[in-house]
Amino acid sequence: MLSQLPNCITRPSWLQLISWIADPLKFQDYYRQKYGDIFTMRLSGLGAFVIISDPQAIQEIFNQDPKQFDVGSGNTLAIPLLGQNSLLLMDGDRHRRERKLLMPAFHGERLQTYAKQICKITEHIASEWQVGHHFVARTAMQKISLEVILQVVFGLSGGKRYQQLQPLLAAWTNMTDSPSRSSMLFLRFLQQDWGAWTPWGQMKQRQRHIHDLLQAEIEERRTNGDAGQADVLSLIMAARDENGQAMTDEELRDELLTILFAGHETTATILAWAFYQIHQQTDVREKLLHELDSLGENPNPMEIAHLSYLTAVCQETLRLYPVLPSIFARITKSPMKIAGYRFDAETVLLPSIYLVHSREDLYPEPHQFRPERFLERQYSPSEYFPFGGGNRRCLGYALAQLEIKLVLATVVSKYQLALANDKPVKLERRGFTLAPKGGIQLVMTGKRLSEVQA
Numbered sequence: 001m002l003s004q005l006p007n008c009i010t011r012p013s014w015l016q017l018i019s020w021i022a023d024p025l026k027f028q029d030y031y032r033q034k035y036g037d038i039f040t041m042r043l044s045g046l047g048a049f050v051i052i053s054d055p056q057a058i059q060e061i062f063n064q065d066p067k068q069f070d071v072g073s074g075n076t077l078a079i080p081l082l083g084q085n086s087l088l089l090m091d092g093d094r095h096r097r098e099r100k101l102l103m104p105a106f107h108g109e110r111l112q113t114y115a116k117q118i119c120k121i122t123e124h125i126a127s128e129w130q131v132g133h134h135f136v137a138r139t140a141m142q143k144i145s146l147e148v149i150l151q152v153v154f155g156l157s158g159g160k161r162y163q164q165l166q167p168l169l170a171a172w173t174n175m176t177d178s179p180s181r182s183s184m185l186f187l188r189f190l191q192q193d194w195g196a197w198t199p200w201g202q203m204k205q206r207q208r209h210i211h212d213l214l215q216a217e218i219e220e221r222r223t224n225g226d227a228g229q230a231d232v233l234s235l236i237m238a239a240r241d242e243n244g245q246a247m248t249d250e251e252l253r254d255e256l257l258t259i260l261f262a263g264h265e266t267t268a269t270i271l272a273w274a275f276y277q278i279h280q281q282t283d284v285r286e287k288l289l290h291e292l293d294s295l296g297e298n299p300n301p302m303e304i305a306h307l308s309y310l311t312a313v314c315q316e317t318l319r320l321y322p323v324l325p326s327i328f329a330r331i332t333k334s335p336m337k338i339a340g341y342r343f344d345a346e347t348v349l350l351p352s353i354y355l356v357h358s359r360e361d362l363y364p365e366p367h368q369f370r371p372e373r374f375l376e377r378q379y380s381p382s383e384y385f386p387f388g389g390g391n392r393r394c395l396g397y398a399l400a401q402l403e404i405k406l407v408l409a410t411v412v413s414k415y416q417l418a419l420a421n422d423k424p425v426k427l428e429r430r431g432f433t434l435a436p437k438g439g440i441q442l443v444m445t446g447k448r449l450s451e452v453q454a
């Protein structure tokens with residue numbers, strides 16, 4: 001006999017889908033109040049999802065043998081964007097092999113090289129800001145994070161291919177910058193390629209152009225044998241698996257797009273929220289500046305990354321503003337008991353980042369921005385997981401945190417910024433992610449002399 005799913009929401013599934021696309025946080029808040037830590041939503045055309053916000057249950061999921069779950073097969077919505085060879089879509093041995101090939105490029109000593117590039121890129125882009133000039137924080141941060149991907153990952157910082165790719169990638173990722181434009185990712189009937197005058201057709205056209213440019217870059221490097229550069233593409237082109245096999249061109253191309261897609265909007269959004277909070281709460285800004293100034297002039301980027309208050313600001317921003325409302329779905333491969341509930345094979349479990357990060361028992365006054373909470377106590381991997389967990393933990397978690405800290409530190413220590421208005425900022429869907437509506441308006445009020453120079 002099949003087990004019943006717990007606490008099923010009774011509203012029609014099409015209505016649940018619309019609510020989930022429009023405002024997944026309000027949706028989850030409402031049903032947590034009604035049902036508690038575990039409930040089941042049913043999304044029209046996508047199936048049933050058991051939403052979980054009990055850290056104990058999530059720990060049980062993270063601690064299971066990864067072989068007990070499929071994850072890639074739950075991410076099929078990403079196929080039209082990323083292609084069949086994306087890490088996001090893989091499971092089992094293929095996923096394990098691909099992660100092993102990609103992982104070294106994002107960790108260890110590599111990060112020190114990237115750190116310097118991130119600071120340089122930030123300084124260059126911030127130097128274009130004029131005193132008295134208004135700008136949208138999220139757009140400015142996306143410019144930085146796109147440049148980081150282009151230089152650090154693709155190894156491109158100039159030349160014809162860079163000039164073509166830069167605006168194309170920006171336009172491609174901006175195609176889902178509102179809830180209505182995002183719906184084409186969830187509603188398959190909108191995915192019709194009827195040429196460049198339909199949104200989907202335009203998206204596919206740009207994607208084909210990006211594919212061609214990436215393919216040309218890969219081929220050129222193979223021909224010139226210059227895979228010895230310090231960027232991620234060179235490293236993953238040179239990587240070999242246990243059988244001495246390298247990644248194919250299709251794999252390389254799809255992984256580059258995956259890294260761009262998973263890495264640049266997410267980081268830009270978190271940075272925009274961090275600037276919002278830092279300039280809303282003067283005490284946060286002052287504490288941060290005091291800590292940054294304590295390093296003296298021209299500190300080493302890795303020293304900056306180890307600062308404790310800066311780290312807490314970064315952690316608290318990631319807690320309060322989930323870029324993804326949940327981690328990837330874990331699909332049971334055989335019957336399994338979690339949190340006392342029995343689930344059949346093929347049950348889709350969805351640990352909710354948002355619901356756990358807003359638990360009153362873990363984070364008193366959860367909707368307040370208070371970095372100190374991360375200095376006062378440690379949270380376990382199932383109490384705090386902005387980057388997910390287990391064998392699917394975000395591939396770029398170390399790079400993302402480094403980038404967030406270095407961009408914040410570089411800008412805050414050199415420029416005086418202020419919020420352009422005091423209107424409250426709401427969250428809005430942006431593709432699969434959530435971002436600040438309107439992007440947060442900032443104004444540059446002056447350049448800053450550090451306490452050391454003053």
Ligand code: HEM
Binds near residue numbers: 262263270329389
């Ligand atoms: C603030 C920035 C970021 C956040 C909040 C974030 C968050 C996440 C989350 C929640 C997951 C799912 C993990 C799970 O289901 O357990 C994920 C996966 C992933 N992320 Fe990130 N991410 C960020 C930045 C990045 C960056 C910079 C990169 C690449 C350089 C990246 C690449 C990936 C990839 C490739 C996966 C799939 C991993 C797999 O399936 O094995 N992310 N990320």
